[in-house]
Amino acid sequence: MAPAAAALPALLLVRRVDASFAAALLQRFRVLDFFASGEPLPAFLAATASEAPRAAVVVGGGAVQVDAAFLEAVPSLCCVITTAAGVDFIDLHECARRGVAVANSDKVYSTDVADHAVGVLIDMLPRVTAAERFVRGGLC
Numbered sequence: 001m002a003p004a005a006a007a008l009p010a011l012l013l014v015r016r017v018d019a020s021f022a023a024a025l026l027q028r029f030r031v032l033d034f035f036a037s038g039e040p041l042p043a044f045l046a047a048t049a050s051e052a053p054r055a056a057v058v059v060g061g062g063a064v065q066v067d068a069a070f071l072e073a074v075p076s077l078c079c080v081i082t083t084a085a086g087v088d089f090i091d092l093h094e095c096a097r098r099g100v101a102v103a104n105s106d107k108v109y110s111t112d113v114a115d116h117a118v119g120v121l122i123d124m125l126p127r128v129t130a131a132e133r134f135v136r137g138g139l140c
Helices: 019-028 041-051 068-073 092-098 110-124 128-136
Strands: 010-014 030-033 055-058 079-082 101-103
Touching: 010 041, 019 030, 030 041, 041 068, 068 092, 092 101, 110 128
Parallel strands: 010 030, 010 055, 055 079, 079 101
Antiparallel strands: none
């Protein structure tokens, strides 16, 4: 029997996720989803602070910066998790000062990224897919 939603711990979700990952999170957490809210980040953080989330799953870049303002808006956070390898969008010194743990994916995707880069190079250098589109389009 699944626990009542109110009994589940709150989790800030400040990144887009696929349906299967979202479903897995919903089994274990009361998910406070930034992108589903449609609100600007400061308004979303202010609205969710009363839920006392203890963890946030974030992805960097653009509007999402885990900085002093972010941490001040949600003082209950104990952990920030990112699926990115880098943490340049997370103020590590501020997190350490507040006792907020930070976790990232580190090198888990390194091999896949390298494989993809080599595949793109193999495709782009001889213009394989461009040539295929040319031939299929009857342009030769």
